[in-house]
Amino acid sequence: MNKILKQTLECVIALTATLSLSFAVNAETPKNTFIMAKDISDIITLDPAEVFEFTGGEMIANIYDRLMMYEPEDLTTLVGGVAESWETSSDGKSITFSIRPEMTFHSGNTVTAEDVVFSLRRVVKLNKTPSFIITQFGWNADNVDELVVLDGDKAKITITEEFSPALVLNALSAGIASIVDKDEVMAHEVDGDMGYGWLKSNSAGSGAFSLQTWKANELVSLKANSSYRHGSPGVERVIVQHVAEPSAQRLLVEKGDIDLARNLTPDQVDGLSGNNDLKVQSDPKGALMYMAANAADPILGNPKVALALRYLVDYEGMTNSFLKGQYNIHQAAWPSGLWGAYNETPFSLDIGKAKTLLTEAGYPNGFEIRIDTLNASPFPEVAQSIQATLAQAGITASITTAEGKTLWPMYRARKHQLILARWSPDYTDPHSNLDAFARNPDNRPEAKLTGVLAWRNAWQKDEMNAMVDAARNEIDLDTREKLYHEIQSSLQMDSPYVIMFQQTEASVLRKDVNDYVSGSLFDLIFYRNINK
Amino acid sequence: MVSTKSIASQNFAALSRKLRAFSSVVVTLLLTFIGLTAITFTIGRVMPADPVLAVIGDRAPQAAYERVFKEMGLDKPIYEQYFRYLGELSRGDLGTSIMTSQPVSEDIKRFFPATLELSTIATLIGVLLGIPMGVLAAVNQGHLLDHFVRIFGLIGYSVPVFWLGMVGLLVFYGKLDWVAGPGRIDVYYDGIVKTVTGFILIDSALAKEWDIFHNAVSHLLLPSVILGSFALAYIARMTRSFMLDQMKEEYILTARVKGASEVSVIWRHAFRNVLVQLITIVGLTYASLLEGSVLTETVFSWPGIGQYITTSLFNADMNAVLGGTVVVGTCFVAVNMISDLLYKIVDPRARS
Numbered sequence: 089m090n091k092i093l094k095q096t097l098e099c100v101i102a103l104t105a106t107l108s109l110s111f112a113v114n115a116e117t118p119k120n121t122f123i124m125a126k127d128i129s130d131i132i133t134l135d136p137a138e139v140f141e142f143t144g145g146e147m148i149a150n151i152y153d154r155l156m157m158y159e160p161e162d163l164t165t166l167v168g169g170v171a172e173s174w175e176t177s178s179d180g181k182s183i184t185f186s187i188r189p190e191m192t193f194h195s196g197n198t199v200t201a202e203d204v205v206f207s208l209r210r211v212v213k214l215n216k217t218p219s220f221i222i223t224q225f226g227w228n229a230d231n232v233d234e235l236v237v238l239d240g241d242k243a244k245i246t247i248t249e250e251f252s253p254a255l256v257l258n259a260l261s262a263g264i265a266s267i268v269d270k271d272e273v274m275a276h277e278v279d280g281d282m283g284y285g286w287l288k289s290n291s292a293g294s295g296a297f298s299l300q301t302w303k304a305n306e307l308v309s310l311k312a313n314s315s316y317r318h319g320s321p322g323v324e325r326v327i328v329q330h331v332a333e334p335s336a337q338r339l340l341v342e343k344g345d346i347d348l349a350r351n352l353t354p355d356q357v358d359g360l361s362g363n364n365d366l367k368v369q370s371d372p373k374g375a376l377m378y379m380a381a382n383a384a385d386p387i388l389g390n391p392k393v394a395l396a397l398r399y400l401v402d403y404e405g406m407t408n409s410f411l412k413g414q415y416n417i418h419q420a421a422w423p424s425g426l427w428g429a430y431n432e433t434p435f436s437l438d439i440g441k442a443k444t445l446l447t448e449a450g451y452p453n454g455f456e457i458r459i460d461t462l463n464a465s466p467f468p469e470v471a472q473s474i475q476a477t478l479a480q481a482g483i484t485a486s487i488t489t490a491e492g493k494t495l496w497p498m499y500r501a502r503k504h505q506l507i508l509a510r511w512s513p514d515y516t517d518p519h520s521n522l523d524a525f526a527r528n529p530d531n532r533p534e535a536k537l538t539g540v541l542a543w544r545n546a547w548q549k550d551e552m553n554a555m556v557d558a559a560r561n562e563i564d565l566d567t568r569e570k571l572y573h574e575i576q577s578s579l580q581m582d583s584p585y586v587i588m589f590q591q592t593e594a595s596v597l598r599k600d601v602n603d604y605v606s607g608s609l610f611d612l613i614f615y616r617n618i619n620k
Numbered sequence: 621m622v623s624t625k626s627i628a629s630q631n632f633a634a635l636s637r638k639l640r641a642f643s644s645v646v647v648t649l650l651l652t653f654i655g656l657t658a659i660t661f662t663i664g665r666v667m668p669a670d671p672v673l674a675v676i677g678d679r680a681p682q683a684a685y686e687r688v689f690k691e692m693g694l695d696k697p698i699y700e701q702y703f704r705y706l707g708e709l710s711r712g713d714l715g716t717s718i719m720t721s722q723p724v725s726e727d728i729k730r731f732f733p734a735t736l737e738l739s740t741i742a743t744l745i746g747v748l749l750g751i752p753m754g755v756l757a758a759v760n761q762g763h764l765l766d767h768f769v770r771i772f773g774l775i776g777y778s779v780p781v782f783w784l785g786m787v788g789l790l791v792f793y794g795k796l797d798w799v800a801g802p803g804r805i806d807v808y809y810d811g812i813v814k815t816v817t818g819f820i821l822i823d824s825a826l827a828k829e830w831d832i833f834h835n836a837v838s839h840l841l842l843p844s845v846i847l848g849s850f851a852l853a854y855i856a857r858m859t860r861s862f863m864l865d866q867m868k869e870e871y872i873l874t875a876r877v878k879g880a881s882e883v884s885v886i887w888r889h890a891f892r893n894v895l896v897q898l899i900t901i902v903g904l905t906y907a908s909l910l911e912g913s914v915l916t917e918t919v920f921s922w923p924g925i926g927q928y929i930t931t932s933l934f935n936a937d938m939n940a941v942l943g944g945t946v947v948v949g950t951c952f953v954a955v956n957m958i959s960d961l962l963y964k965i966v967d968p969r970a971r972s
Contacts, residue, residue: 217677
């Protein structure tokens, strides 16, 4: 029997090896194709009027040119995208855009001011989630036809609210200001939906790439636009492969089956740093990790308790250990690296100071509290670290983790005590974050300003509202920047937020891949210069 | 001599029995589906995940939230929502998925063949290797081969598929380069083969795209072997156990006394009786692989129905979860019915 067993085993091994070797494939991506592995399960639409997810935002940044843009060659300077130039009226309420001549959509149609007007009106009329970025100018479905108009061969917009023109231009560099091909979109209109049903999974842009395929939870395939205004992209095709498992991404990039792995853990990135076929690219991102205290809570509503919490976080300990390469210390409400950033970091772990503040607040022996956070790494780890440092000041914290779809309804309903969360800007103006963190025009529960962080945390200060409004309306850029610094400084000392970290994204690329540009915002990631 | 009347009466009785059996199957099916959809629907509606936020994101203003809440019909009582869903289901409309923006039926057409392809090959591996291994272990009870099968069965059944998948990828893809990595085919082949059946092996063969066929086999090999090892372990263990029971029966002794060869005793006498029980085991294994291969699908980035349902569940995409559940439920019922049918073919006693 032993002989039979041995022979059988030998046969099985030989057969498996023969079969496997005959099916082994060469691990190398085609030279003209750039392949990236990423978890793309967050894409639910590719219509620029609706996209508000990270991966979807990244895709439309490469498919559409926006009215205003940040280009991969200089991510700090706002320039015209579809707009060649623009002129602001003396009162700052109207801006007239001249359109780049001889620019074409993927369909071959010429990009005109009419497309610009159509695209902006469409966003307002469809009224999807990100539309607030431009409806805050006072536009709505009833008045947008009068406020966004054709002016000869130019497009003219008029705002009815007080807004700095710089802010308006910045907002018009967001994904919702992507210019769509009116003729192409309207050719697919069904029941007056302005092409909404079709554009969710198709494209009608003028960007460096056109959408070839989106197969949810499988891949996105983009095809180079050879007549792009900056010239043909460096690769003919970009494929974003859905690989949810980071270990699988690691194997793929090691083997050369992909050119870029986007979702590796810090340990995996460390493990690959010695591999000569690979290189690691670290890019600062705009996402901030913060802890918020619900001011409606009788204990947390005490400003001294809120201040004490800032001294009960081991910022350095975390960034030097499990957050290394993933997050850096940042304690202001607008991320570093963007115009208006405030880089002061006045807080460090100081148990003595925290205890003094807690004693002054009337809690010398601490209290019990609950921390809610996401169940995805590194949030539970950060919560555990905070739990440990809170305990040193006598505060007993319990931790509850949940999926975002479970956590956010609770946050929006003000049912949390302490919440550990993340926030990313929607566009590159400080108003994007500070409007959410600092301004709360109506703190009543029935006001339900659920998109506003200050409201979610039941926190309102009239002087802060006035400061945010003043900064929003200020025309002079230097004065405006100074105002934003003051707001951030004030938020650091008196607010329900313990802003702790700013994200850094580490991507692992094959060594022969160059010029992958990943900016600070989720929709400032560009593929057009990539070459290998 | 039997009268014409009595023949007609017998025919009528037989027809009536068949009709009763058929209507009993239909009623069972209906009750199963109503129960399945009702429970899944209720769980989906009472769990704390908010489907509205899946559509609008967590930053949306309240006005947008309320608009979408109404658009999704969530302002209606749960029973009304359920009956509306049943009405749409009866017209073959499974609704639209939030995650993919596509009709759920279209998603299922895309995801289900991937799982079916993987599970079928895994089950074949399990059956073709597991049954002989189980039989050999039983007839060699206590010997080395028996110990090997038992240990293999224990490992195969207790080691997490997720871990096995990761190790398999590391060794056979990462180190040995014997198979291709995660995914159904190398992504740059995407879009070349026209989808006819949804099964990449069949479609690439029909299109005579042999490079893609070759690539697809290479991708399929490892996940199907990993998943198949799970099936194999279970089937081998159960086969061994059933065979041991049969080998103790008196009719085996009788066969041996009558001079039947050992091969005949094992395969013609003992195994034929085991076959009836094995049909249930294989059927259940197949059905569980169809819905339970989610971990393998995740590790291997396999765009299958298990991953689809799980991702949808995490994102509160209840139309997709319900649609997927209905499909998986249908599979279970279909596999059970096929098992019943096979019983009747294999076991004459079941025919009456």
